[in-house]
C-alpha cells in the first residue's frame with residue numbers, strides 16, 4: 001500500500017512518475033545502499049542525501065567523462081563523493097568541501113571502510129573561502145550542492161576552475177518548484193533563479209536543466 005505520509009520530492013512531477021523513475025535505474029551498489037541507510041539513521045536532515053537515482057546519474061557522467069580531478073561543495077554524508085570515487089579511475093582525485101567539521105568522523109570511517117579514502121581530500125570550512133584558497137587547481141567535474149543563497153557568488157570562481165570540456169553540475173536548481181512561482185521571492189529562490197540565468201546566458205558555457213529529483217543544471221565549459 002502506498003505510504004500516504006511520504007511526500008513527493010517535486011510538486012510539479014506526478015509522484016507516480018517520480019516513483020517509477022526511482023525504480024528504473026540500475027544502482028544496486030551495496031556500499032551506496034548502506035551509506036544511504038546510515039545517512040537516514042544518523043543525520044538530522046537525511047533528505048539532503050543525493051540517493052540512488054541521482055547517484056546513478058552522477059556515476060554515469062563520471063564513466064563517460066573520465067575526470068581526473070573533481071570538486072564537490074557540500075559533502076554531507078559523503079554519498080555523492082562515494083559515487084564519484086567508485087565511478088572513476090584510481091588516479092582521479094576528489095576535493096570535497098563541507099562546512100560542518102562534526103561530520104568528519106562519520107566520513108573518515110565510511111570512506112575508509114569503503115576503500116575510497118585515498119582518492120578523497122576533505123576540506124572543512126565555508127565553501128567560498130575554501131575554494132578561493134585552492135588558487136590554481138582546475139577540475140573536470142564540479143558538483144555544487146551547498147548553501148543555495150551563495151550559488152551566484154560561487155559561479156565566477158567555479159567557471160574559472162573548470163577545464164575546457166569540464167562539467168559544472170548544481171543541485172536543487174528547481175528548488176521544489178519555487179523557481180517558477182512569481183509569488184515566491186525569498187532569498188534562496190532569488191539566488192537560484194539568478195544562478196540558473198547566469199549559467200544559461202554565459203557564452204562560455206552550454207547547459208541544460210535535468211529534472212531529476214529537485215533538478216540538476218549541467219553546464220559544459222566550451
Ligand SMILES: C[S@@+](CC[C@H](N)C(=O)[O-])C[C@H]1O[C@@H](n2cnc3c(N)ncnc32)[C@H](O)[C@@H]1O
Nearest residue numbers: 048049050074076079080099126127145146147
Ligand atoms: C544537500 S547537502 C549535500 C549532499 C551531498 N552532496 C550528497 O550528494 O549527498 C548540503 C551540504 O552543504 C553543507 N553546507 C552548507 N553551507 C555550506 C558552506 N557554506 N560551505 C560548505 N558546505 C556547506 C551542509 O552542511 C550540507 O552538509
